Amino acid sequence: MQAIEALFPAHNYTLLSLIVLLPLLGAAVNGVFGKRLGKEAVSLLALSVMFIAFALAVVTFFALGHAQEGEQAARFYWKGWEWFHLTRADGSTSTLDVAFSVDALSGTMALIVTGVGFLIHLYSVSYMAEDPGFHRFLTYLNLFIFSMLVLILGDSLPVLFVGWEGVGLCSYLLIGFWFEDEKNAAAGKKAFVTNRIGDFGLLVAMGLLLYYTGGLDWSTIDSGAKNLLTPVQVWPLGSHVPAASLLPQGMENWVNMPRYVSAATLVGLALFLGCAGKSAQLPLYVWLPDAMAGPTPVSALIHAATMVTAGVYLLCRLSFVMVLSPAAMAVVAFTGALTALFAASIAFAQHDIKKVLAYSTVSQLGYMFLGVGVGAFSAGFFHVITHAFFKACMFLGAGSVIHAMHARIHDTDASQDMRNMGGLRKYMPYTFWTFTAAWAAIVGLPLTSGFFSKDEILLKAYTSFIKIPSAALADGTGGSMDVFSWPSWLGTALYAMGLITALMTAFYMTRLYIGTFFGEFKGWKIVKNWQEPAHAHGHDDHGHGHAHHEPGVPLEGPTPHESPWQMWVPLAVLGFLAAFAGFLNAAPLHITPFDSWLEPVFEKASASVQLIEGAEHFELPFLGLAFLSFAGGTGVAYYIYVLQKGKPAQAFVEAMPGFHALVFDKWRVDEIYEEYVIGAVDSLAEFFAWADKWIVDFLLARVTSFLVSTSGTALRFIQTGRVQTYAAVMVLGLGGVGWYFVTPRAEAKLESNDESGVYSLTAPQGLGYSYRWDLNNDGKWDDKEKFGDRTQQSLNLAAKENRTIRLEVKNAFGRSAVRSFNFARPAPDRSGATSRLEGDPGQARRAPEMRQLQKPQEMK
Amino acid sequence: MSSLGYFVEQYVLLAGALFTLGCVGFLVRRNVLVQLMSIELMLNAVNLMLVAFNRQHTADLNGQVFAFFIIAVAAAEVAVGLAIVLAFYRLKSSVQSDEADQLRH
Numbered sequence: 001m002q003a004i005e006a007l008f009p010a011h012n013y014t015l016l017s018l019i020v021l022l023p024l025l026g027a028a029v030n031g032v033f034g035k036r037l038g039k040e041a042v043s044l045l046a047l048s049v050m051f052i053a054f055a056l057a058v059v060t061f062f063a064l065g066h067a068q069e070g071e072q073a074a075r076f077y078w079k080g081w082e083w084f085h086l087t088r089a090d091g092s093t094s095t096l097d098v099a100f101s102v103d104a105l106s107g108t109m110a111l112i113v114t115g116v117g118f119l120i121h122l123y124s125v126s127y128m129a130e131d132p133g134f135h136r137f138l139t140y141l142n143l144f145i146f147s148m149l150v151l152i153l154g155d156s157l158p159v160l161f162v163g164w165e166g167v168g169l170c171s172y173l174l175i176g177f178w179f180e181d182e183k184n185a186a187a188g189k190k191a192f193v194t195n196r197i198g199d200f201g202l203l204v205a206m207g208l209l210l211y212y213t214g215g216l217d218w219s220t221i222d223s224g225a226k227n228l229l230t231p232v233q234v235w236p237l238g239s240h241v242p243a244a245s246l247l248p249q250g251m252e253n254w255v256n257m258p259r260y261v262s263a264a265t266l267v268g269l270a271l272f273l274g275c276a277g278k279s280a281q282l283p284l285y286v287w288l289p290d291a292m293a294g295p296t297p298v299s300a301l302i303h304a305a306t307m308v309t310a311g312v313y314l315l316c317r318l319s320f321v322m323v324l325s326p327a328a329m330a331v332v333a334f335t336g337a338l339t340a341l342f343a344a345s346i347a348f349a350q351h352d353i354k355k356v357l358a359y360s361t362v363s364q365l366g367y368m369f370l371g372v373g374v375g376a377f378s379a380g381f382f383h384v385i386t387h388a389f390f391k392a393c394m395f396l397g398a399g400s401v402i403h404a405m406h407a408r409i410h411d412t413d414a415s416q417d418m419r420n421m422g423g424l425r426k427y428m429p430y431t432f433w434t435f436t437a438a439w440a441a442i443v444g445l446p447l448t449s450g451f452f453s454k455d456e457i458l459l460k461a462y463t464s465f466i467k468i469p470s471a472a473l474a475d476g477t478g479g480s481m482d483v484f485s486w487p488s489w490l491g492t493a494l495y496a497m498g499l500i501t502a503l504m505t506a507f508y509m510t511r512l513y514i515g516t517f518f519g520e521f522k523g524w525k526i527v528k529n530w531q532e533p534a535h536a537h538g539h540d541d542h543g544h545g546h547a548h549h550e551p552g553v554p555l556e557g558p559t560p561h562e563s564p565w566q567m568w569v570p571l572a573v574l575g576f577l578a579a580f581a582g583f584l585n586a587a588p589l590h591i592t593p594f595d596s597w598l599e600p601v602f603e604k605a606s607a608s609v610q611l612i613e614g615a616e617h618f619e620l621p622f623l624g625l626a627f628l629s630f631a632g633g634t635g636v637a638y639y640i641y642v643l644q645k646g647k648p649a650q651a652f653v654e655a656m657p658g659f660h661a662l663v664f665d666k667w668r669v670d671e672i673y674e675e676y677v678i679g680a681v682d683s684l685a686e687f688f689a690w691a692d693k694w695i696v697d698f699l700l701a702r703v704t705s706f707l708v709s710t711s712g713t714a715l716r717f718i719q720t721g722r723v724q725t726y727a728a729v730m731v732l733g734l735g736g737v738g739w740y741f742v743t744p745r746a747e748a749k750l751e752s753n754d755e756s757g758v759y760s761l762t763a764p765q766g767l768g769y770s771y772r773w774d775l776n777n778d779g780k781w782d783d784k785e786k787f788g789d790r791t792q793q794s795l796n797l798a799a800k801e802n803r804t805i806r807l808e809v810k811n812a813f814g815r816s817a818v819r820s821f822n823f824a825r826p827a828p829d830r831s832g833a834t835s836r837l838e839g840d841p842g843q844a845r846r847a848p849e850m851r852q853l854q855k856p857q858e859m860k
Numbered sequence: 861m862s863s864l865g866y867f868v869e870q871y872v873l874l875a876g877a878l879f880t881l882g883c884v885g886f887l888v889r890r891n892v893l894v895q896l897m898s899i900e901l902m903l904n905a906v907n908l909m910l911v912a913f914n915r916q917h918t919a920d921l922n923g924q925v926f927a928f929f930i931i932a933v934a935a936a937e938v939a940v941g942l943a944i945v946l947a948f949y950r951l952k953s954s955v956q957s958d959e960a961d962q963l964r965h
Binding site: 731 | 957
């Protein structure tokens with residue numbers, strides 16, 4: 001430990017660069033040379049970079065633990081280089097570095113990402129072994145881990161954003177991994193586009209944070225966070241609402257009344273929009289269920305364990321910003337609870353094993369946001385970790401089952417349909433037992449990891465709330481904006497939603513568990529020593545159509561097989577963790593090393609979180625309620641699906657077919673989005689297409705080209721191709737130029753100074769020019785009507801005097817031109833004089849205005 | 861200057877006549893060789909002007925130097941011009957300039 005501290009001091013912890021760059025190295029080598037290297041080399045490289053990264057993350061974790069002894073917040077920092085700097089209007093600059101840092105929060109997250117990531121890499125090597133895109137798959141996985149590590153370890157929002165976009169890209173690439181199928185490519189696009197909406201929010205939050213706190217790295221945001229309590233006028237957008245004057249007087253005032261929120265609320269809501277996109281919360285959750293089109297390890301790694309929790313991570317990371325706005329926190333908590341409830345309800349009616357797991361993931365993410373929203377940051381983050389264990393285990397278990405189903409069923413939907421499974425307990429013992437552990441965790445069997453993490457969130461949902469930031473009250477700014485304070489019913493509502501969700505989760509997860517592993521196997525008729533017809537077989541969907549059997553004839557097949565060790569070892573590890581990781585933070589047993597480990601990170605935020613009075617009295621009753629929800633959910637599911645063989649469920653579906661169809665169709669949210677959101681975008685696109693067609697293409701392009709071609713047709717008559725014609729035109733042109741030069745022009749530059757009354761004229765020089773003037777305006781030319789070479793004249797005028805003078809210019813050919821100029825000196829300007837006295841006298845003197853008083857007129 | 865028996869006007873008139881002759885010749889004749897000769901006439905009219913006016917500024921020889929330059933450039937131009945005429949003749953078996961109207965298209 002001492003050696004590590006000496007080698008890698010906290011302020012220059014170069015080990016971070018290694019952790020981040022190793023997966024990138026794997027991705028680069030496998031991406032470029034993967035096809036030539038062969039499967040063994042590709043797997044070796046991908047696995048070893050992951051393992052080393054994991055080992056280094058473990059070292060970092062323990063080094064952090066060592067440095068954090070005595071509850072001192074430890075943070076290791078490594079700066080790569082200066083990225084760019086921004087200069088603001090007031091001249092101050094903010095520098096942005098490509099820098100990474102690790103503290104208790106990001107260290108734990110990095111441990112999960114590299115650890116679970118390594119296990120899933122190992123699993124993938126076997127799961128994807130038959131796939132022609134094997135090296136591409138591992139490249140993307142490595143690239144994903146790299147992006148995820150940049151996201152977690154980045155020391156500023158822009159660096160985090162690079163990782164944020166990177167994981168989005170990898171998610172897109174991996175969802176559409178089998179892009180030959182239109183459906184998969186569409187799912188990838190959907191995920192990408194939905195995430196873009198969230199990213200917009202994150203960008204807005206970045207801009208606001210930069211503006212208010214003066215920087216984007218964590219420490220600058222931290223030190224400038226108090227500026228976020230500034231009130232910001234959000235309404236009306238201009239000085240008044242445009243059409244408000246049409247309304248009656250009282251209403252107009254009400255509409256035009258300026259409304260303020262604190263900058264922290266804006267930042268919090270924008271951040272939450274970003275997190276809702278990435279972490280699949282209402283209303284942006286729609287992409288995650290479709291994302292299951294990707295290979296199953298991807299669902300486990302990206303869409304259950306790591307990437308989708310990035311939103312929770314970001315809110316935890318910026319917890320000290322979030323707690324400044326009770327309103328934004330309430331939105332986070334409420335959206336989280338609502339998402340949990342909503343997604344759980346959809347999971348009831350799904351038959352696709354991966355779909356159920358996907359909605360369960362959305363639901364569990366809702367729990368995490370609920371926890372973060374009520375200020376229970378470490379509880380929410382603990383659920384991230386336990387969820388990473390049990391949900392990754394479930395997805396990988398589902399993958400193992402699908403792998404077994406692929407022995408005879410090659411259609412994606414059929415191989416993932418629970419109605420084709422059943423009884424797999426006997427054939428796949430490892431998968432069964434590990435899945436059992438994960439199931440126990442998610443339904444909340446006491447003493448498993450899910451029990452502790454969920455219970456903690458639910459307890460905090462009821463007992464804690466966010467205070468109005470004391471600074472806002474202290475300096476009086478609170479008076480000018482509506483400071484939101486948490487209503488007392490909110491905690492109860494959140495708790496109720498959470499508890500109902502827990503009940504529902506226990507039910508549908510048990511339904512999935514029983515449907516897959518108990519009862520009779522329904523996939524095909526099992527025949528001993530069955531021989532496979534000669535054909536290649538792959539996993540998930542490869543578009544094989546040949547395995548479809550004749551309808552009516554029962555499909556025959558071999559005994560379903562257990563997966564190879566590369567697949568069940570990760571399952572075993574994750575299953576173990578799912579069962580026992582709860583003891584890291586078992587609040588009811590007062591074993592909370594995890595809480596105290598993260599305490600320094602959330603210290604600042606926790607100051608704003610308050611518990612209701614007598615919070616400790618709720619601990620035991622809530623434990624009881626949590627146990628009841630577990631027992632109730634699983635008990636009902638056991639009754640319906642084991643004792644009654646699913647008859648009550650059948651009866652329910654028959655009694656309410658419309659309702660069942662609605663839930664089965666996921667409340668038709670996709671259809672609503674299709675109709676209204678996508679429809680609106682489509683109309684906008686149609687409008688722009690129209691504008692493109694008729695304004696750009698027609699008016700700007702066609703009409704212009706018509707004008708050009710018409711004038712071209714006209715001018716083509718002149719273009720004879722004969723050199724004499726051109727020469728004749730040239731001669732004409734030269735004649736014109738010559739004529740211009742032999743015509744004299746009587747022009748003069750005037751300078752007038754109303755102040756002193758001195759006016760002067762300067763006539764331009766010309767070849768062979770001679771001049772005569774008539775300054776006194778007596779109709780006779782001065783100097784006895786003779787032409788001279790005097791080009792400049794000046795005259796003095798008294799106030800209010802008017803004078804017209806004339807100039808005649810003659811050139812060498814004896815041709816002449818006459819022009820007259822009129823001067824008028826205005827009366828002395830009194831008001832101007834006073835203002836000059838007040839102003840800078842030098843300035844007034846330096847401004848002899850140049851102006852022509854009268855339009856020159858030709859006199860010939 | 862007239863005291864020296866030298867009248868610049870006469871030279872100007874002569875040069876103007878020569879230039880007009882060349883100009884009209886270039887415009888109305890269709891034989892490329894004649895056109896080349898017309899160009900030479902115009903150039904020489906300019907040369908004459910330069911030299912004639914230079915006589916009025918005895919200390920300055922710019923005009924005459926310029927005339928030499930023009931002679932040299934004209935020689936080069938005739939060489940190029942004749943080469944073009946030759947190429948043109950090979951192409952069309954003619955030296956009529958209105959046959960050379962392909963630039964129109």
